[in-house]
Amino acid sequence: MMPQMKKILKGNLLRRTGLGGGYHLLEFTAPGLAGEAGPGQFVMVRAGSTHHPLLSRPFSILWAEGDTLHLLVKAVGEGTRLLTTMGEGEATLVLGPLGAEFPLADGAVLVAGGYGMAPLYFYARRHRCPASLHLFYGARTAQHLLLLDRWRALLPEAHLHFVTEDGSLGEKGLVTAPLERFLKANPAAAGPVLACGPTPMMKASAAIARAADRPCYVSMDEPMACGFGICLGCVVPATAGGYVCSCTKGPVFDAAAIRWEAL
Ligand SMILES: Cc1cc2nc3c(=O)[nH]c(=O)nc-3n(C[C@H](O)[C@H](O)[C@H](O)COP(=O)(O)OP(=O)(O)OC[C@H]3O[C@@H](n4cnc5c(N)ncnc54)[C@H](O)[C@@H]3O)c2cc1C
Incomplete structure (x- = not known):
């Protein structure tokens, strides 16, 4: 089996939509990465271009199409607070796609x-x-x-x-x-x-x-x-x-x- 491709890239926030209940829809540019992603896989994401917080945070991929990656993020702590208060056009660090996918089956x-x-x-x-x-x-x-x-x-x-x-x-x-x-x-x-x-x-x-x-x-x-x-x-x-x-x-x-x- 081919080793899984991983990419670290600087993306940009395209759009942030508040959904209520502390949830936000985030759309990032992620050229190359979005097209390779499958259902069940995740990305490690960090807001901005500083080292705060030092570690990226994992998020399942909600949808990926073309060069765009969509995440559903609930603000629970510092990392998610920074992500869900980013301004459009701001930079992010994205690593992925990572991990195993759900098996595709009819009648799931x-x-x-x-x-x-x-x-x-x-x-x-x-x-x-x-x-x-x-x-x-x-x-x-x-x-x-x-x-x-x-x-x-x-x-x-x-x-x-x-x-x-x-x-x-x-x-x-x-x-x-x-x-x-x-x-x-x-x-x-x-x-x-x-x-x-x-x-x-x-x-x-x-x-x-x-x-x-x-x-x-x-x-x-x-x-x-x-x-x-x-x-x-x-x-x-x-x-x-x-x-x-x-x-x-x-x-x-x-x-x-x-x-x-x-x-
Ligand atoms: C594979 C995977 C996929 C995920 N997908 C999503 C997603 O699609 N959308 C989303 O909003 N979140 C998702 N998460 C959870 C998300 O990664 C955490 O909410 C995030 O790391 C919290 O970072 P923070 O800096 O905001 O909070 P922190 O300050 O790091 O923590 C705040 C609180 O959340 C708790 N916490 C942190 N991570 C988790 C976790 N994984 N499970 C339970 N409690 C946790 C901490 O113990 C602490 O109580 C996913 C996690 C994993 C492992």
């Missing part, structure tokens, strides 16, 4: 929580038959369910399952409840479950998929410092024994390869 069942929606949106956009996919997308409130118009343009309405913890949009509760009902109601279907979101959500999705005899892939969300296997900050416990780097072996893993009880 997508399970998203929070910014975990980003790589699954890329997946649906790149899919040759998005109408065969189902999306289970959960958040705390309606305000945290993002880009619904874009999802509605991609998947049939009946394939969109929105869930909020406070019941402000869609079903009230956790996203794993309708996922479990759906898999039980469709025992003959074989599409994989692809999950990205908080670790407890992915752990539950993996258990539900296993009980339904469906393959399951998860995109792990471990804080990482380098993004290419040097710092060992993002290791996850492996079923085969020991630990694996989620930046180089993942972030997308077969859920059966993760030792969930040790997380």
